[in-house]
Amino acid sequence: MSRFYEIDPTPENYWRAIILFGRNTASYKFALAKALLELHGNGKSQVKLEELAVPYAKHLAQHIKQQPKQITSKRSSFLEQITAYNQGQLDHDGLIQQTTRLGFNNVIDAFHKVHGNDVGSRFFIDQRRSHGGIELTDNLNHLLEQLSAEDLAGEVEARWRLVEEAWANNLSRQLMLVEYEEHDQQLIGIHSQRRISLTSARPALNGYQKGRCFYCYREISILYGSDTPADVDHFFPHKLKRCDDGKPIDGVANLVLACTDCNRGAQGKFDQIPALPLLERLHTRNEYLISSHHPLRETLIAQTGASREKRQDYLQDAYNCATVFTGSWQKWQPRAEGVAVF
Incomplete structure (x- = not known):
């Protein structure tokens, strides 16, 4: 099981x-x-499948326009209906009808499963047989009392973009490297010499950090x-690029989210080397992240090493190189400003 929720079992x-870890087929x-994040704002706990189908189908239709491959199997009758809607062959009422009939056959049962087991908190209860829909739980309320729905939706969107690009590029057989382009703050997939805009870097990195600065x-x-x-x-x-051109400075392995004080404040890190605990x-x-699915896992392995020991050696070598090259024997260490949640 993932340490993600073994250590701190919260909604x-x-x-x-x-x-991050649910099965991706x-x-x-x-x-x-x-x-679910959208419907929570309606103030209703019981949601009919017809109501759920509206935002559910909307998001799928938007993504299919950008990336037609949304499943690992060869075909899906449901996704064919979404495509027909996008092509003007099915009206909105027909889309909702087909989504209600075909769209929830597996996802409602599978949503709460991670590594084959149900997680400890359910965000809805399946009431399809008794009430023709689902019931939103207090766990969803607690989640959205602590975190912004916009932030969470951004994280979901970032993960979705990464996964669909992995499928589109057959990452079980071919590798896409993910790097950061600073001028537009995007994660870029590099595959067969092609550069593909994947997602904004912030939500893609935020899932691990849980809305906290990496440093303080x-x-x-x-x-x-x-x-x-x-x-x-x-x-x-x-x-560090001047120390070793082989170091993927813009790679995912070297990117974190920081508060403005730590990154560029009066006592910020700037070009300093962080202390060893960091x-x-x-x-x-x-x-x-390596324990997650494609493509960040494959990117990190490709950039830093195939085993845990090699990846540790890679970072130690980068640390030593940066220390010697910059003469930064005095390392930067921030003062803790919040609860250590990772």
């Missing part, structure tokens, strides 16, 4: 375990997650315009 961590889980644990937000914005920070600074924290984060 927040169960939710993120579902999004179709994108229905992501569409249902986004639909202060609360941060991935929403633009927030009072506590999250910066995408390079753990090892760009100048390097250990980065290694733990990367190992956590």
Whole structure:
């Protein structure tokens, strides 16, 4: 089982375990997650399948327009109906009717399963037989009392984009590397010399950090315009490229989310080398992501090593190289500003 929710069994961590570690054979889980976040705002606990079908089908239709492959099997009668709607061959009422009939056959049963087992908190109860729908639980209420629905939806969207691009590029047989482009703050997939925009970097990185600064644990937000914005920070600074061109400075293994004080405040990190405990924290984060599914797992392995020992050696080598090259024998260490949640 994942340490993600063994250590801290809260609704927040169960939710993120579902999004990160739930079985990925179709994108229905992501569409249902986004639909649940939307429907919570309606103030109703009981939701008919016809009501659930509206946001659920909407999100699938939007994604199919961008990336037609939304399932690992060869075909899906349900997704064919979504495609027909996108092509103007099915009206909205017909879409909702077909979604109600075909769209929930598996996802409602499978949503709460991680590694084959049900997680400890359910965000809805299946009432299809008794009431023709689902009942939203207090766990969903507790989740959204603690976290922004927009932040959570952004994390779901980021994960969805990564997974669908992995399917589209047959990542079981071919590798896509994921790197960061700073000018537009996007994660870019590099596959067969093609560069594919995957997702905004902030929500893609936020699932592990749970809305906290990587360095000081202060609360941060991935929403633009927030009072506590999250910066995408390079753990090892760009100048390390001059030490070793082989180091993927813009790779996922070297990216974290930081509060503005830690990244660029008066006592911020800037181009300093973080202290050794923070390097250990980065290694733990990367190992956590490797236990997830494609494509971040494959990217991290390709960039840092095929075994835990090799990945640890890789980071130690980068740390030593950065220390010698920059002369930074005095390392940077922030003051803790929040609860250590990872």
